[in-house]
Amino acid sequence: MHKMNSKNKTFIDKLRSSGLRPTNQRVEISKFLFNRKKTFHFTVEELKNSMNLKRSKKISTATFYNTVHALKSAGHLKEFSLENNTSYYDTNIKSHHHFFDNGKVIDIKSDKITFHKLPDAPKGKKIKNVEVVIRLENNN
Amino acid sequence: MHKMNSKNKTFIDKLRSSGLRPTNQRVEISKFLFNRKKTFHFTVEELKNSMNLKRSKKISTATFYNTVHALKSAGHLKEFSLENNTSYYDTNIKSHHHFFDNGKVIDIKSDKITFHKLPDAPKGKKIKNVEVVIRLENNN
DNA sequence: ACATACTTTAGAATAATTATAAAGTAGTTA
DNA sequence: TAACTACTTTATAATTATTCTAAAGTATGT
Structure with missing residues (x-):
């Protein structure tokens, strides 16, 4: 009980x-x-x-x-x-993006990335979601 | 020989x-x-x-x-x-993006996607590359 | 409390990848 | 070209992440 x-x-x-x-x-x-x-x-x-x-x-x-x-x-x-x-x-299910830094993952809030241009989906298809990965490396 | x-x-x-x-x-x-x-x-x-x-x-x-x-x-x-x-x-090593449609991959030329806003890299880091994945689903 | 369908679990099975070590080959040198 | 050495190939074993299986356990409706 x-x-x-x-x-x-x-x-x-x-x-x-x-x-x-x-x-x-x-x-x-x-x-x-x-x-x-x-x-x-x-x-x-x-x-x-x-x-x-x-x-x-x-x-x-x-x-x-x-x-x-x-x-x-x-x-x-x-x-x-x-x-x-x-x-x-990822427990964050809101649409968002990621930094990847040597296997470490950091969230990027959705509104930190906006597009100026995006392609159309192929015929018969539509866009389900757009996911951006920004790969990082060390400075200098 | x-x-x-x-x-x-x-x-x-x-x-x-x-x-x-x-x-x-x-x-x-x-x-x-x-x-x-x-x-x-x-x-x-x-x-x-x-x-x-x-x-x-x-x-x-x-x-x-x-x-x-x-x-x-x-x-x-x-x-x-x-x-x-x-x-x-992918034999295409030029910076580019992908559609993913049920395990099928389609290249998107780099110039088909442009950004209006991108976040800064965290301190001590710089951006190595930016990769966009557009997931597709069937219409209707 | 009963019955039944859903769960848990250990362990086997599978899939993708990496490691091992013996036999083969490329590149260098004499 | 012969010989040498370091790098390769290969079959096979090992590893890693994940899924399957089937027997024992549990949640839920009545």
Whole structure:
């Protein structure tokens, strides 16, 4: 039997709206992801490690993957890729852009980049979204 | 003993400037990649399959990976990632952008996209490049 | 409290990539 | 050109990220 406070509600709603029953594991993952002020960038492996380090009873890899995927499909997480064959996720789902600096990711607010010219979508297609990556290197 | 025509020279130079001895395998890969009019997008697996299909003596996976990596490091290929954990390479190394349409990649010439506003690089950093991805979906 | 469908989990399976080390080849030098 | 050495190729094993499987556990409606 669970005591539910209003804070948990958010996390549970995110799960429910992703078609997931709010099990203990999922609620903890959801809390871990969304109970923070700043945007959080992570890989599933990183998420698993940082959560499981603190826990006596570990959450399984499959559960991390399942939960992250469902949250992403429901639009609660954004997915993106770097050049190292792992998927990164971002708790900031608002349209925005990224700096990439040697594997480190920094968000760029959407309004920091505006376009003067954009191409039309090919026939029969329309633009779903536009994503800008600004790669950085050290000065001098 | 090899007969070398002027056409091969280009491919061999690309290898040499990548720090690679122009072995038969590498020259054939280099030709396959660069002896074409249109930009070529590929994964290493695709490259391997399309080249090896035609050959009686197959080139090994490791050689494809090694060669592609060296060419990429030397700047003869551009690497990019989609959300499926495989690296894509592009023989068009000029700064340009991409449409992504369900895993299919279409080049966008650099001058088709111009910016009205771009953020400054963080302190101590400078912008190496700016890459735009326009994701497409079907109309209606 | 029951039943049932959904979950969790450990471990196997898969896919992309990288590492290993033995056999082969290019480039240099005598 | 013969010989040498360093670089290559290759098959195969290893690794990494991810997905699948099927048995045991749990949430939810009645």
